[in-house]
Amino acid sequence: MAEYGVGIGWRPEIAGYVEGLPGLRFAEVVAESVHxxxxxxxxLQSLLDREVTVxxxxxxxxxxxxxxxxxxRVTHFVAVAERLGxxxxxxxxxxxxxxxxEAGHLLPLPRTREAVDAVVANVRRVQEQLTVPIALEPIAALFDWPDAELTEAxxxxxxxxxxxxxxLLDVANVYANARNRGTDPLDLLDHLPLDRVAYVHVAGGAEHQGLYHxxxxxxxxxxxxxxxxxxxxRHRPPALMLERDGDYPPGSALTAELDAIARASGYPAIT
Structure with a gap:
């Protein structure tokens, strides 16, 4: 994947703001929200017209x-990828x-080899229909299943x-999991195959009843x-993306967050 720098998640509520970002080259959209x-x-169409990668x-x-x-669901997922190019x-x-x-939430897996087998089998089923690579995102988990056979890395x-x-590495998830487990987030970064990172999510959170969400x-x-x-x-990724999914602040606040990500990553500001 080419270098795209800093991007943002496209959401209908902030579509006008995203459309107006002059230096934007990379965005993400929830696949299930697209016909x-x-x-x-x-x-969203205007981004594609500007040759922004979505x-x-x-x-x-x-x-x-x-x-x-x-x-x-796989057929729809693949069709959306083709529709967006x-x-x-x-x-x-x-x-x-x-x-x-349906749980309505992303739920963590037990870190067992049986769970690895299940994920790999399903990823391969999706890959059979895809013509492009797939990137997998480890989630933020509010609990861990007992009897883990493998470390997270x-x-x-x-x-x-x-x-x-x-x-797909979400540094906010890395931070949340380390904070809730009482571990060092840098330990995970040092044991992950960072050369496999396709892009990165960056997001905010808050503590509630002793857990960081x-x-x-x-x-x-x-x-x-x-x-x-x-x-x-350690290894600069091709793209970093601000993830925001509700309680949207004014555009000036989003701009400040995008600029902060640019400063931290060394990529040019897109605003």
């Missing part, structure tokens, strides 16, 4: 589920349903190696920006 056929939302980001494939991925797609190392029940690396997938509705905190700098000192 595979017909007209795209005007703000990546579809799936949230409902349930790659970590025990059941095979839903063929209809995307050079890659992304989804989560997580499950969202079991036994036909080993779990991620084994999935990537066996599936030949790329890594990856909310996507709060400003990016300084420790997450510090992690961006640490990551880029």
């Amino acid at each position: 595979a056929h017909g007209e795209l939302p005007p703000g 990546i579809p980001h799936g949230v409902r494939l349930s790659l970590g589920g025990a059941e095979p991925v839903d063929p209809e 995307a050079p890659l797609v992304s989804e989560h190392i997580a499950f969202v349903r079991a036994g036909g029940v 080993q779990f991620i690396a084994e999935i990537l190696d066996r599936s030949s997938a790329l890594l 990856d909310t996507h509705t709060d400003a990016v905190p300084q420790p997450v920006l510090d992690l961006v700098a640490e990551l880029c000192a």
Whole structure:
């Protein structure tokens, strides 16, 4: 993937703001929010008209589920990627349903080899229909399953190696997990295959009842920006993306966050 620098997640609520970013070369859209056929939302279409690269980001494939991925959801996911002319797609190392029940949330997997097998099998089912690479995102988990057989880094690396997938690294998730577990986030960065990173998410969060939640509705905190700098000192990714999914602030606040990510990563500001 070419270098795109700093980007932002496209959402209908901030479409006008995103459309007006003069230096924008990279954006992401939730795959399930896009119709595979017909007209795209005007703000999203204008990005494509400007030759901004737009990546579809799936949230409902349930790659970590025990059941095979839903063929209809895979077909839609692939069609959206083709509709956007995307050079890659992304989804989560997580499950969202079991036994036909939809959780409505991204749920963590036990770090076992059986779970690795399930993820890899489902990723391969998706890859059979894709013509572009897929990047996998480890999630922020509010709990860990007991009896882990692998460390987080080993779990991620084994999935990537066996599936030949790329890594979508969310530094906010790295920070949230380390803070909630009482571990050092740099330890994970030092044990991940950073040369496999396709792009990076950067987002805000907040503490609630003793746990740090990856909310996507709060400003990016300084420790997450510090992690961006640490990551880029080790291996600068092709693109970093501000993720915001609600409680949208004024454009000036979004601009300040994008500029802060640019400073931390060493990429030019897009505003």
